[in-house]
Amino acid sequence: MRSTKAVIDLAALRHNLRTIKSIASGSKVMAVVKANAYGHGLVQIAKALTNDADMFAVATVQEALSLRKAEIKTPILLLEGIFNAKDLELVVEHDLEVVLHHWPQIEALQNFKTDKQIKVWVKLDSGMHRLGFALQDLALIESTLADISCLANPIRLMSHFASADDPEDDFSATQLEAFDQATKHITTEKSMANSAGILTQKNAHYDWVRPGLLLYGCSPLIGSEASEYDLKPVMSLESQILAIKPIKKGESTGYGRHWFADRDTNLGLVAIGYGDGYPRHAKNGTPIWVNGRTVPLVGRVSMDMLAVDLGPDCQDAVGDRVVLWGKELPAERVAPHADTIPYTLFCGVTKRVRFYYKDKSNEM
């Protein structure tokens, strides 16, 4: 059977949460598990964290309902709030917390009848100019929300960084200053830091941090790797060599003939392609781990396979294990070769890949 698989290390995941807690000691942790836990498996990841995370954050009501269906009782925040007034019925029924980022959501709450108390977070736009109310609207929002009887008190406040992943960019400090100024009169719980903010903006930890990528053992910072912060990769994307083929100097491999051998060598054909989520636009030279070393991707990635240059004197054999990213080869090192970021590598793994969840108790 084709052995292409993603191995998910739940012990590493919990280790990463402990590391985050030690970096942001004193803050509660909202574990971001949206987008199928960044491709790692929503329910499995949430179950592994449910005793240690203070809250889960998701993007859609459907994601929240999957967690409740799996009997996860931890508080859940909808990061983009409700998409229409009807969502409020599900919010109440499943005890979800909601972000409010624009006026139509507040109007839906004004018109909603319930005897339950809904917990809300007001999202403020401190400069990213994506979601969120203008900072100067805060007073009006506060007074409007005070008149809505189904809201639990106190409301909480949040904002989001635009470029905390670039330590050279001082815009995060500008955003932090703006958020701080606008909200310092309110003594309520606040949240600002995503993964990059947790690492680079210690003053932005506030009451709650919101790590996504860090949980999965990957650094969001340009030019750095997770091991520098005592974080361990959670996903290992693995396959095997399905064929070895000698190739002569001057010959090419793959569709479009995008690579030519500059010496006689051996190609390893690896059983993974863009049909599994490996990026098709990964370039010649993208590192791939085989038998304790990295070898270069050569030629175009196909749907079901790709080729690597194993070298003229290779000792590799058909069936040998290959790691596309994981412990042996951090995703941070792979992503730039495909002009992308680790987030898209993780989210892109397709359903054809079999997922295995290992914990200390079932080491593979």
Ligand SMILES: Cc1ncc(COP(=O)(O)O)c(C=O)c1O
């Ligand atoms: C509002 C918000 N907070 C936190 C996160 C987590 O981000 P990261 O994975 O960079 O930690 C996200 C992810 O996009 C987000 O949208």
